[in-house]
Amino acid sequence: MKVIRALVVDDEPLARARIVKLLGETEGALCIGECKNGKEAIKAIRDYKPDLVFLDIEMPDLNGFDVLKQEDLKPLPFIIFVTAYNQYALKAFDVHAVDYLLKPYDDDRFEQALHHARQQIQTQENAQLHQKMVAVLKQHQAQQAPGLQFLEVKGKGRTLEINVLDVQYFEADGNYLIAHVGQRRHLIRQTLQSVADALQPNQFLRIHRSLLVNTRSIDQISYDGNNQYTLHLRDGSRLASSRGYKAEIHQYMESEER
Numbered sequence: 108m109k110v111i112r113a114l115v116v117d118d119e120p121l122a123r124a125r126i127v128k129l130l131g132e133t134e135g136a137l138c139i140g141e142c143k144n145g146k147e148a149i150k151a152i153r154d155y156k157p158d159l160v161f162l163d164i165e166m167p168d169l170n171g172f173d174v175l176k177q178e179d180l181k182p183l184p185f186i187i188f189v190t191a192y193n194q195y196a197l198k199a200f201d202v203h204a205v206d207y208l209l210k211p212y213d214d215d216r217f218e219q220a221l222h223h224a225r226q227q228i229q230t231q232e233n234a235q236l237h238q239k240m241v242a243v244l245k246q247h248q249a250q251q252a253p254g255l256q257f258l259e260v261k262g263k264g265r266t267l268e269i270n271v272l273d274v275q276y277f278e279a280d281g282n283y284l285i286a287h288v289g290q291r292r293h294l295i296r297q298t299l300q301s302v303a304d305a306l307q308p309n310q311f312l313r314i315h316r317s318l319l320v321n322t323r324s325i326d327q328i329s330y331d332g333n334n335q336y337t338l339h340l341r342d343g344s345r346l347a348s349s350r351g352y353k354a355e356i357h358q359y360m361e362s363e364e365r
Contacts, residue, residue, distance in 0.1 A: 108135040109232070111225060114155065115141045116148040116171070117163040117189060122210070126161050126189070129217050136221065145169025149177050157184050159224050161208075164190040185227055187220050255305035258286065260293040269293060272310070275324040275340055277302060279317040289342070312359050314338060314348040328360060 113130055115138060117123045123141050130138045139155055142148040145168050152160065152174075164171040171188060174180075191210040205227045206220035258274075260267045269288060278285040279299040286293040295302075303311065303319055311319045314336070324340045331337055334350040348356055 109229070111136045111159050111221075111228060112139045112155070112157045113137065113159045113161060114139060114148070114151055114157040114184075115161045116143075116145075116151075116166075116174075117161070118143050118166045119163070122163070122189070126217075129214065130221075133218070133221060135225070145171070145174045148174050149180065152180050152184065158228055159185045159187065159205075161187050161189050164188055165192060185224050187224060255302065255307070258293075258295055258297075258302075260286070260295060267293075271306065272321070272323070275321055275342060275344065276346060277311070277319040287344075309362075313355055314346060314352050316349065316351070318346055318348075320346060322359065328356065 113136060115123050115126045115130075117126070120143075123143070127138045127141065130136045139157055140151050142151050145166050148160070148162065149169075151157075162171040162174065171186075171190075175183060175186070186204040187206045187208060188204050189208045189210065205224045208216065208220055255271055257268045257270055260269055269286060273288050274286045275289075276287050277299055278287065280294070282296070282298065284295040284297050284299055284302060286295055299317065299319055303313060310322060312322050312325070313319050320338055320340070324342070326339045326341045329337045329339065331347070334353040336348040336353075336356055338346045338348065340346065
């Protein structure tokens with residue numbers, strides 16, 4: 108059973124103490140902190156990232172709704188509002204509180220609210236787990252896909268096939284593409300983007316709108332300033348990147364350091 112990490116926010120010491128006591132008596136629940144006002148609550152939510160917050164509405168500095176308006180707290184934890192004023196009930200559910208405890212409440216009502224919160228937390232975690240599994244599966248499928256392996260090159264009355272792994276880099280030339288293979292240049296009637304989309308992920312690195320480089324051909328990368336780099340290839344070629352592809356180059360360099 109997942110332990111629910113709960114934060115208790117109430118300006119009344121006795122009210123806080125009761126919730127802390129009930130949490131301590133509940134299996135699978137842990138009080139990670141207490142706050143006596145809205146400002147303390149904002150800091151605690153930001154620092155501790157609780158699963159659940161028992162939040163009083165009427166407090167002297169910031170009320171419970173003001174706390175939830177803070178942009179830097181999003182995504183928000185699950186909220187159970189605790190108050191002596193029932194006129195706030197509808198507004199509480201407008202901000203997606205999972206429950207609403209009206210003082211005075213008994214132990215059974217507290218347990219019911221906590222059970223409801225646990226169900227909501229579990230539902231969210233299951234959804235997040237599903238999303239992660241789908242992402243991992245897509246990544247695995249992409250890595251297993253063979254991708255583009257050969258390109259046809261027509262010239263002088265014959266058609267050649269070149270292995271894409273033999274290409275040091277592709278260079279865009281209008282509606283054509285130049286494949287640099289050793290000292291030879293092959294003109295291909297395709298766009299750079301169409302080839303980039305067909306290649307297996309991580310085989311080639313886009314460093315410019317007109318350049319796609321075989322990662323196996325890269326010897327080193329030097330920084331030129333202004334978010335631009337020079338790629339030194341193993342055959343002695345040097346290719347300059349554009350600022351718009353700095354993120355791709357950073358990602359490649361980080362993967363090489365691992």
